Amino acid sequence: MTADDSQYMIVGGCAAGMAAAHAIREHDRQGTVTVISEEPCAPYFRPLIPFVISGKNQWEQMALEGCGPYTGSNIFVRTHSRVASVNPAARSVFLQDGTCLGYQKILFATGSRPHMPPDIKGVDASGVFALRTLAHAKAMAQRVEQTRHAVMLGGGLLNLKTAFALLERHLKVTLVVYSPEVLSQLMAPEDALLIRKALENAGLTIKTGVSATGILSDSTGVTGVTLDDGSHLACQMVCIGKGVRPNVDYLENSGIALENGIVTDRYTACNLPDTFAAGDVAITHEPISGAPISTALWTNAVEMGRCAGQNMAGIKTAYTGTFGILNATQVADEPFVSMGVVHTENSDCQVFRQATKTTYRKMVFDADGTRLIGAVFVGDITNAGLYRYVIRERLPVSGFKQQIIDHTLNYGYFMR
Amino acid sequence: MSQPKEIFVKTDRCMGCRSCIIACAVAHSESKTLFGAVAQSPGPKNRVYVEWVAPDKKVPIVCRQCEDAPCMYACISGAISRNEKGIVVTDPDKCIGCWTCVMVCPYGVIGRNLETRKAYRCDRCPDRDIPACVSACPTGALVYDTVPAYSGAVRKQVSQALSKAEGE
Numbered sequence: 001m002t003a004d005d006s007q008y009m010i011v012g013g014c015a016a017g018m019a020a021a022h023a024i025r026e027h028d029r030q031g032t033v034t035v036i037s038e039e040p041c042a043p044y045f046r047p048l049i050p051f052v053i054s055g056k057n058q059w060e061q062m063a064l065e066g067c068g069p070y071t072g073s074n075i076f077v078r079t080h081s082r083v084a085s086v087n088p089a090a091r092s093v094f095l096q097d098g099t100c101l102g103y104q105k106i107l108f109a110t111g112s113r114p115h116m117p118p119d120i121k122g123v124d125a126s127g128v129f130a131l132r133t134l135a136h137a138k139a140m141a142q143r144v145e146q147t148r149h150a151v152m153l154g155g156g157l158l159n160l161k162t163a164f165a166l167l168e169r170h171l172k173v174t175l176v177v178y179s180p181e182v183l184s185q186l187m188a189p190e191d192a193l194l195i196r197k198a199l200e201n202a203g204l205t206i207k208t209g210v211s212a213t214g215i216l217s218d219s220t221g222v223t224g225v226t227l228d229d230g231s232h233l234a235c236q237m238v239c240i241g242k243g244v245r246p247n248v249d250y251l252e253n254s255g256i257a258l259e260n261g262i263v264t265d266r267y268t269a270c271n272l273p274d275t276f277a278a279g280d281v282a283i284t285h286e287p288i289s290g291a292p293i294s295t296a297l298w299t300n301a302v303e304m305g306r307c308a309g310q311n312m313a314g315i316k317t318a319y320t321g322t323f324g325i326l327n328a329t330q331v332a333d334e335p336f337v338s339m340g341v342v343h344t345e346n347s348d349c350q351v352f353r354q355a356t357k358t359t360y361r362k363m364v365f366d367a368d369g370t371r372l373i374g375a376v377f378v379g380d381i382t383n384a385g386l387y388r389y390v391i392r393e394r395l396p397v398s399g400f401k402q403q404i405i406d407h408t409l410n411y412g413y414f415m416r
Numbered sequence: 417m418s419q420p421k422e423i424f425v426k427t428d429r430c431m432g433c434r435s436c437i438i439a440c441a442v443a444h445s446e447s448k449t450l451f452g453a454v455a456q457s458p459g460p461k462n463r464v465y466v467e468w469v470a471p472d473k474k475v476p477i478v479c480r481q482c483e484d485a486p487c488m489y490a491c492i493s494g495a496i497s498r499n500e501k502g503i504v505v506t507d508p509d510k511c512i513g514c515w516t517c518v519m520v521c522p523y524g525v526i527g528r529n530l531e532t533r534k535a536y537r538c539d540r541c542p543d544r545d546i547p548a549c550v551s552a553c554p555t556g557a558l559v560y561d562t563v564p565a566y567s568g569a570v571r572k573q574v575s576q577a578l579s580k581a582e583g584e
Contacts, residue, residue: 019489045492045493045494047492047493047514048492048493048512051512064494067494067495067497067510068488068489068491068494068495068496068497069488069489069496069497069498070494071497298492299489299490299492299516299520302489302490303489303490306489326519327519328514328515328516328518328519329514329515329516330513330514330515330533335515335528337515337518337519339519381515381518381519381528382518382524383524384515384518384519385486385518385519385520385521385522385523385524385526386522386523386524388519388520388522389522410465410467410468410469410475410477410524411467411475411477411522411523411524412427412467412468412469412473412474412475412477413469415427415469415475
């Protein structure tokens, strides 16, 4: 090991990478920890970037280190550095500028990038965004100055949050969704009715069941979007939110096993010695079925990153896996939580729904009705964490099934 | 004494009178008086709860300050941290009201302030020697003590009961 070598090398400076770095520091005060980040700025809370667009926050207020649990010291973050390739046999990484760095243990936490659907023409025009980084958010905030109408392609959470940021800047915003309803990844169409209403009340225009075929532009950038129903929307900004893909290009030919992401075992390790992966880039398992899964959620990335950090520091820790769906947020004035198995069409699950004028919930049990496997709460998310606990720990529900159905479960039921 | 004190719950002593809830709300009101708290609008928020389990068990429940606090790691804005006293605190200036903490708390003790759209929780009454809920409990169902002292007291109680039973 030379002076340039690092005991712990972490590729990627966002949720999983930084959570791992701080977890390592909790167990190993001496070992050198180096984080390599391709972004030019210090690590930040990525979920907050829509606030840069709305103007609610300056980016300096979003810095990660020193906030929340990220208080470990002596973590060296090398910004503006992109890893070009990795040689696990020689335990070294090559940066794009030609620098070679050695390590003893390495974590791949390079996250994901927005998916650009190949069937949409003209995505290179200026004014077309796929929000991922702080730099994107800053560019978007600038483009707002010359925008009256913004069109969002995709009805997922990222686009909804971005849409609200743009509404706060007093733009007209149209959401174009190919699915029959918004948030189709997180809930069934009938589950999303209250949210749809709240979005429309907040001033968002929503078109469902259509998709974009092309983006039109001239010297000023984007001028419009053509849709597959033959219509045309004039606009000065387009935001694409069509899911993400894992960043694994630098691992081609490295010998690290890839299957639409980095394959990991129960201890967050990859197939070669002293290599680990966590976050969006990693394939882990779903705790109910055990099926392989990757997610793009901050909370999951932190959890897996911490687990990987502990394993790297020599504290062998099994990762419990994660639900593909594990979301809480509030859109407009409507809070919601969606977790576990929530798409129940054509399945033999037991499903209990309860709708009022202002609330909706759906509880999903397995076919025997003995385990809770999913839940959706809209409007009233009280005690949602208890239901997550029941799902995740696979608790037999016989003692409190009615309380689950009625949404009256409390911690006292776990104490009997 | 360097050992931190915790709030312990003796469920067999709770009668469900909810004195803890009222005391908590008063302690977190602007005036810190009962009359002021009742008149305050929007009303002050309690951070201790008394749950009911059929057929008739009452369970006071309050933030456990989990060692591995899931809320702190789940928070997407860095609003939740552990202070120098070991108390897990939510910084309202950083909270964005996404309710991820509510989704991961297995005790259900994180509240949502709908007026401010901020999460709130037990802060162990930083300005008081003994948390308001513990002071208010008329039956000793809530105990504020260090872990060694509390478990020592429980052991003593049990061994006394045992030796008494053997003597009979």
